[in-house]
Amino acid sequence: MSLTPDGAVLSAAVVVLLAGAPLALVRRRAGYLATFVGAGLLVVASILALASGPVVGLSWVGPFGDPEGLRLDALSAFFALAASLVWLGTSAYSLAYDLGPDPTLAVCYALTLGAIAVLIAASSWVLFLIAWEAMTLASYGMILQAVGRPDKIFSASFVFLAFGEASSLFALVAVAGLAVGTGTFLETPYAATGLLSTMIFATALIGFGLKMGVAPFHMSEWLPIAHSSAPSNASAVLSATLTLAGAYGLFRVLALLGPAPLWWGAVVLGIGAVSVLLGALFASVSEHTKGLPAYSTIENNGLILVALGVALMAGAEGLPELYAFALFAAFYQAIAHALAKTALFLTAGYVEHTTGTFDLGAVQGGFKGRDRAAFAGTVAATLSLAAAPPLAGFVSEWMILESLFQSYRFSPEWAQFVGLLAGAAVALAAGLIVVAMVKYLGFSLLWNPAARAERDGSRLLGGSIAAVAAVVLGLGVAAPWILRALAPVVSGFAGTPIAAPVGSLLSVPSGWSILSGSPFGILSPPVVPIALAIGAAVAWGYLRLGRAPTRRVAPWMSGTPAGRPGETYTSFGYSTGLRIMMGSVLRTREVRAQTPDGTTAQFATTIPYSVDLEVLDVFKLFYDELVRLGRAISDGLKAGLMPGRLGQYLAYILVVTLAVVIVTAWVG
Amino acid sequence: MKRATWTPVDAARFDPGHGERALAYAAPDGAFSLYNDYRSGSSFLVRPAIAEGPESLAARWRTADLADGPRPLGPTDGVEGYGVFTFPYGPITLGVPESGRFDLRTYGERILSASVVGGFKRRRILAGLAGLPVDEAGLRVERIAGNFAAAHVSAFLAAAESARGDPVPIGELWVRAVAQEIQRAYNHLHVIARIAEAAAQNVGLAQAHALAEELLRLQGRLFGHRWAFGALLHGGPPRRLDRDDRRQLPARLSTLSARFEELWSLFLGSRTFIDRIQDTVALSRERVVAAGGVGPTLRACGVPWDDRLRVPSVPYTDLFVDLPQESGGDALARVLVRADEVRSSFSLLEQLLDRWPKRPGESLAPDEPIAPGRGLGRVEAPSGDLVYDVTVADDRIVRVGARTPAEANFPIFGEGLRDAVFTDFHFAFESFGLVFAEVDR
Amino acid sequence: MSPASSWLEAAARRGILTSRYPARPAAQEEIPLTGRPPRPVGGSVGTPEAVAACPVGALAADGIDEGRCIRCARCLATGFEFRGPVETARLRRDDLVVPYAAPARPEDAAAPLVGLKRSLHIFLVDVGSCNACNLEVLALANPFYDATRLGLFFTNSPRHADVLLVVGVPTEAMVDPLRRAYEAMPSPKAVLAVGVCPISGGVFRGSAGLRSALSDVLPVDAFVPGCPPTPLQVLDGLLKLVGRSRPREAVPT
Numbered sequence A: 001m002s003l004t005p006d007g008a009v010l011s012a013a014v015v016v017l018l019a020g021a022p023l024a025l026v027r028r029r030a031g032y033l034a035t036f037v038g039a040g041l042l043v044v045a046s047i048l049a050l051a052s053g054p055v056v057g058l059s060w061v062g063p064f065g066d067p068e069g070l071r072l073d074a075l076s077a078f079f080a081l082a083a084s085l086v087w088l089g090t091s092a093y094s095l096a097y098d099l100g101p102d103p104t105l106a107v108c109y110a111l112t113l114g115a116i117a118v119l120i121a122a123s124s125w126v127l128f129l130i131a132w133e134a135m136t137l138a139s140y141g142m143i144l145q146a147v148g149r150p151d152k153i154f155s156a157s158f159v160f161l162a163f164g165e166a167s168s169l170f171a172l173v174a175v176a177g178l179a180v181g182t183g184t185f186l187e188t189p190y191a192a193t194g195l196l197s198t199m200i201f202a203t204a205l206i207g208f209g210l211k212m213g214v215a216p217f218h219m220s221e222w223l224p225i226a227h228s229s230a231p232s233n234a235s236a237v238l239s240a241t242l243t244l245a246g247a248y249g250l251f252r253v254l255a256l257l258g259p260a261p262l263w264w265g266a267v268v269l270g271i272g273a274v275s276v277l278l279g280a281l282f283a284s285v286s287e288h289t290k291g292l293p294a295y296s297t298i299e300n301n302g303l304i305l306v307a308l309g310v311a312l313m314a315g316a317e318g319l320p321e322l323y324a325f326a327l328f329a330a331f332y333q334a335i336a337h338a339l340a341k342t343a344l345f346l347t348a349g350y351v352e353h354t355t356g357t358f359d360l361g362a363v364q365g366g367f368k369g370r371d372r373a374a375f376a377g378t379v380a381a382t383l384s385l386a387a388a389p390p391l392a393g394f395v396s397e398w399m400i401l402e403s404l405f406q407s408y409r410f411s412p413e414w415a416q417f418v419g420l421l422a423g424a425a426v427a428l429a430a431g432l433i434v435v436a437m438v439k440y441l442g443f444s445l446l447w448n449p450a451a452r453a454e455r456d457g458s459r460l461l462g463g464s465i466a467a468v469a470a471v472v473l474g475l476g477v478a479a480p481w482i483l484r485a486l487a488p489v490v491s492g493f494a495g496t497p498i499a500a501p502v503g504s505l506l507s508v509p510s511g512w513s514i515l516s517g518s519p520f521g522i523l524s525p526p527v528v529p530i531a532l533a534i535g536a537a538v539a540w541g542y543l544r545l546g547r548a549p550t551r552r553v554a555p556w557m558s559g560t561p562a563g564r565p566g567e568t569y570t571s572f573g574y575s576t577g578l579r580i581m582m583g584s585v586l587r588t589r590e591v592r593a594q595t596p597d598g599t600t601a602q603f604a605t606t607i608p609y610s611v612d613l614e615v616l617d618v619f620k621l622f623y624d625e626l627v628r629l630g631r632a633i634s635d636g637l638k639a640g641l642m643p644g645r646l647g648q649y650l651a652y653i654l655v656v657t658l659a660v661v662i663v664t665a666w667v668g
Numbered sequence B: 001m002k003r004a005t006w007t008p009v010d011a012a013r014f015d016p017g018h019g020e021r022a023l024a025y026a027a028p029d030g031a032f033s034l035y036n037d038y039r040s041g042s043s044f045l046v047r048p049a050i051a052e053g054p055e056s057l058a059a060r061w062r063t064a065d066l067a068d069g070p071r072p073l074g075p076t077d078g079v080e081g082y083g084v085f086t087f088p089y090g091p092i093t094l095g096v097p098e099s100g101r102f103d104l105r106t107y108g109e110r111i112l113s114a115s116v117v118g119g120f121k122r123r124r125i126l127a128g129l130a131g132l133p134v135d136e137a138g139l140r141v142e143r144i145a146g147n148f149a150a151a152h153v154s155a156f157l158a159a160a161e162s163a164r165g166d167p168v169p170i171g172e173l174w175v176r177a178v179a180q181e182i183q184r185a186y187n188h189l190h191v192i193a194r195i196a197e198a199a200a201q202n203v204g205l206a207q208a209h210a211l212a213e214e215l216l217r218l219q220g221r222l223f224g225h226r227w228a229f230g231a232l233l234h235g236g237p238p239r240r241l242d243r244d245d246r247r248q249l250p251a252r253l254s255t256l257s258a259r260f261e262e263l264w265s266l267f268l269g270s271r272t273f274i275d276r277i278q279d280t281v282a283l284s285r286e287r288v289v290a291a292g293g294v295g296p297t298l299r300a301c302g303v304p305w306d307d308r309l310r311v312p313s314v315p316y317t318d319l320f321v322d323l324p325q326e327s328g329g330d331a332l333a334r335v336l337v338r339a340d341e342v343r344s345s346f347s348l349l350e351q352l353l354d355r356w357p358k359r360p361g362e363s364l365a366p367d368e369p370i371a372p373g374r375g376l377g378r379v380e381a382p383s384g385d386l387v388y389d390v391t392v393a394d395d396r397i398v399r400v401g402a403r404t405p406a407e408a409n410f411p412i413f414g415e416g417l418r419d420a421v422f423t424d425f426h427f428a429f430e431s432f433g434l435v436f437a438e439v440d441r
Numbered sequence C: 001m002s003p004a005s006s007w008l009e010a011a012a013r014r015g016i017l018t019s020r021y022p023a024r025p026a027a028q029e030e031i032p033l034t035g036r037p038p039r040p041v042g043g044s045v046g047t048p049e050a051v052a053a054c055p056v057g058a059l060a061a062d063g064i065d066e067g068r069c070i071r072c073a074r075c076l077a078t079g080f081e082f083r084g085p086v087e088t089a090r091l092r093r094d095d096l097v098v099p100y101a102a103p104a105r106p107e108d109a110a111a112p113l114v115g116l117k118r119s120l121h122i123f124l125v126d127v128g129s130c131n132a133c134n135l136e137v138l139a140l141a142n143p144f145y146d147a148t149r150l151g152l153f154f155t156n157s158p159r160h161a162d163v164l165l166v167v168g169v170p171t172e173a174m175v176d177p178l179r180r181a182y183e184a185m186p187s188p189k190a191v192l193a194v195g196v197c198p199i200s201g202g203v204f205r206g207s208a209g210l211r212s213a214l215s216d217v218l219p220v221d222a223f224v225p226g227c228p229p230t231p232l233q234v235l236d237g238l239l240k241l242v243g244r245s246r247p248r249e250a251v252p253t
Helices: A005-026 A028-052 A074-097 A104-121 A125-144 A150-182 A195-212 A219-228 A232-257 A262-284 A291-317 A320-355 A372-385 A392-409 A413-446 A459-477 A479-494 A527-545 A576-581 A618-641 A646-667 B057-066 B134-142 B146-164 B170-198 B202-223 B243-268 B271-277 B285-290 B331-354 B405-416 B422-432 C007-014 C048-053 C074-078 C132-141 C172-184 C196-200 C231-242
Strands: A055-061 A067-072 A502-505 A508-515 A589-594 A609-614 B007-010 B021-026 B033-037 B042-047 B085-089 B101-106 B110-118 B374-381 B384-393 B396-403 C038-040 C063-065 C080-082 C097-099 C120-128 C152-154 C163-168 C190-194 C222-224
Touching: A005 A028, A005 A055, A005 A067, A005 A104, A028 A055, A028 A067, A028 A074, A028 A104, A028 A479, A067 A074, A067 A104, A067 A125, A074 A104, A074 A232, A074 A320, A074 A459, A074 A479, A104 A125, A104 A232, A125 A150, A125 A232, A150 A195, A150 A219, A150 A232, A195 A232, A195 A262, A195 A291, A219 A232, A219 A291, A219 A618, A232 A291, A232 A320, A232 A479, A262 A291, A262 A413, A291 A320, A291 A392, A291 A413, A320 A372, A320 A392, A320 A413, A320 A459, A320 A479, A372 A392, A372 A413, A372 A459, A392 A413, A392 A459, A459 A479, A479 A502, A479 A508, B021 B384, B021 B396, B101 B422, B110 B405, B110 B422, B134 B146, B134 B396, B146 B170, B146 B374, B146 B384, B146 B396, B146 C132, B170 B202, B170 B243, B170 B271, B170 B331, B170 B422, B202 B243, B202 C007, B202 C132, B243 B331, B243 C007, B271 B331, B271 B422, B285 B405, B331 B422, B384 B405, B405 B422, C048 C074, C074 C080, C120 C132, C120 C172, C120 C231, C132 C163, C132 C190, C132 C231, C163 C172, C163 C196, C163 C231, C190 C196, C190 C231, C222 C231
Parallel strands: B007 B042, C120 C152, C120 C163, C163 C190, C190 C222
Antiparallel strands: A055 A067, A502 A508, A589 A609, B021 B033, B033 B042, B085 B101, B101 B110, B374 B384, B384 B396, C038 C080, C063 C097
């Protein structure tokens, strides 16, 4: 078996990543260094794959006789690139962050990364599924390494494992269907239509959707992160790359299934739109520095599905331009989100490291001004997720909305209607997520009062956040060239060569603008920062050259001295308006309790009492009911079938033996 | 002719908890208390004052005169919870024209509890009256709350006259009543105008403000001063209330009255206006009575008490005084009561002009003093029952005690704000007609 | 005539109520008797009885301190009349002390906010007033005076204000909030004291716990005497700050 140089890089990447696990047992730092190096190698390998064609790494003969191994084609290369950029950031971060004595986190971290790399690079479904399961178990191990109440942690990580296993189950069924259809376990296309392909599509959507954390499975995303206080590098990996793995699985299955009927796209679009809205809504009322980004992940993965859905529908309707554009939007969104979300989780970890809390209401500018790199990185990351120009999130949001606008091109009315509703949902969610990101940014960084940070973050912490955010900025500014680079990925998915939707606009040089259809919409991402810079320079010059003195005064608070503790707006108060307005969706209710030693005055009750406004996720009620039902059934079965009486067990054995004899005699 | 009446009762035989009795005034030295009985519609003067606990109304009103600097006007609630913070509104805001602070406990949109902090405008006027001659003291009493000047001066003079045993010309009593009714009308119009402003009814705001301005100009012409400062005291500016002037007044008043009717019917037809004040800070009758509430706030809860009817003095003894009441207890009810009182004030002015005494110089004996040299004056100010307790010796003031309607109603406002929404704040505040200057005297 | 059936109709019927001041002089119904400051009748001397009759010590033998006069009319019995000019606002405290005989000193102080002539934003602070001055200032917003036609606006934050308009006698509790409001205002800014309470303490001059003059707390740029000054006199004070006021009318002595 001979390896090309590219293949050697690929194989080395995977091996080094996996090797991080035993190395971490020896020294944690060594493990993280190994993952850093492995991620770097993977970046190189995927760039090579995108530039010069598929890369084939190690291969061997699988259990069913097929040759299988590691290979990166365009689709895998894209996801590998996105994931490994994330891992570069998180590994650098982990070198500074993970200071605890227990190496389990580092071991599980390395195993997770290795497993994801294997499943993306797998050329056969068997290897994919093995890696999928390994990823679930390793990340379960990561979540268990948390601080806080043990019972809560256990239940949160158990929820994660339960959803993870459900996902594996559905993925297994989908793979089985593909195997039946194509006759092999290798990842080969299956272009038939009919019940089998529908079954494959449905189970793949559910299975990989579970991993992506889209509605109605979003609880698997926010609960483990928000309630288990998983360490930040783990949360970044979970939110950014596990969901990328889920997206990869879905994209791979859809690429193999060939042209999709219209209703497949509509279902994907619908699920995506609901996730977008729910994620944005819960994000805007969340007070947890990690829960808020977790909800944002749900929203962003929903956006990926929205773009994918429009693409599938356009493909079924015979609109090749819209098909291509929407696919570019989907891929661009995937990488933009992965990087921005990573930066945001690393920020949450930085905040926790310096202020010791996950409660946004308690942070209150705790780490403002300590580290300029972290500051800049956080601003860039939150603004990207809030779709502010000139960052990557702005370009991807624009592209997705443009593709939704063009849903009027679909011929059946119901398809247009679905596109319309999805567009409204995405637009509403865009507004809500701005609220969420402004709240996050404002109350963590821009808050005025005395900084209460107890410890300084290290340079590495801040530096890694800034580096990831810089990549996000670069993606945004250089979007037309990134889209050109993504052309092989989209072609690989579609099966036909597709060119990037870039063109020219008026006096802007050709190739600097993105076209969303001809004619429809146009945007030139590189021009935006140029215009911003010119405007900022003019304003700065005007302020500097004019001689108006600046005088700093305390904020005006109706004549009351400003800045007294307990007299400033809390981050909870910032979104209470939304809690009350959307009370029916959020099931908002007020809980009052009388605190002890209250006294009653003559006519007014001077009874000290506490008031809490609570929201909850209705889907969680459904799952709690499901769990309760499951428990009830299993208790019933236990009581019925396993009463512990010897005679009954002997009767079982007898009955089953007879049944087997009869059946084999019949069949034989 | 009789003047103000109350029934003196021995403290041992008086049960303050019987029926619907509320404390109207507690003398600072404990010599007596004044109780209103809303069931029987009578007022009791209880001697000596009934001892009450430290949290009682009486205690709170006593400390009002001693406290210095910002202090809470009413009990405060301790509300805690996740994300709950205090929103200090004041002392300098545009929405509340005077200086006072409202500490609102909230978690966002809703007011969980409110604490009203007064004392920012504390001028210690009453303490400064000691040693002054009555007329000069009157100049200061007028300026406790300028928009209620006529009411404060009338009550103060009634108390001083009772303390000294001075007979007063009956024409003076008529003039005081005229000033009080004009004052009632423009104060209520100011309240309506400010609520219209909060409800963004800008034409209504302008028209109500304009009508109030016309009343102020009328008062300026009649008394030489727009707010009637000095007009009811000796040696004040010359008045224009002789027979010829009085002949032209009814026509002017009926024009203004018709304008008010038109204005008010337009307001009642404005869905926005009614909507914003309906069900805003609704109070129950029990709580308002127990808290010692007075004025339109009390009448809006269905309690038929107005000093001009229950403790009437000349000239109200001879006039038909309407008693508007509502039973809703919310801001709409309070505003409806005020609008009806404007109408009633116009009618009273007509009656006053009609029945002007033929011999205004004829003297009338004052009330019996409570104690030698100590007199009581009670007047229905625009925002409620106002009590003055004046001790005089050798024509100079020894001590003045007072209980103003704002003092009685502020704690009720603070309590009523519980569970209101931020945007309802101004509607609630204006509907009570509270004036910090009366508390910070 | 039947009552109007809509706001538009009601307003149209009322017609234009707005005063023509300062283009025209103040009309008679706009200024009550006590709106003009007192002057001795006939002679040019204030008698000792008059000086003793004034409860706030505003009258002297040769002149009147308009910054103290509370318009109580006690001096009327001793040979005075309310017949001074309507425009009583001055930019200097000393100019409020007006000799009976000599004509008023011309205003030579420069208007502090000339550059804001067409758009002046006012922040109203009540430090310890009885509400009369407060309401007279707020009356500038009613249709009879309509200050916005002259470019005068009320703001709800000192950050947007050019003029700090103070009414009431300064109490100890309000000194700090007042200073905070002044500091929060961006330059150029001015302070206007309306009513005799912030100028000299008014009827409470010398009372314990009160500052007798606003100028002890903040630098004051213009003074509008009166108790309370009528809305047109407040308007005159505001216009003096921007140099647009009507010239002081000549009153026969």
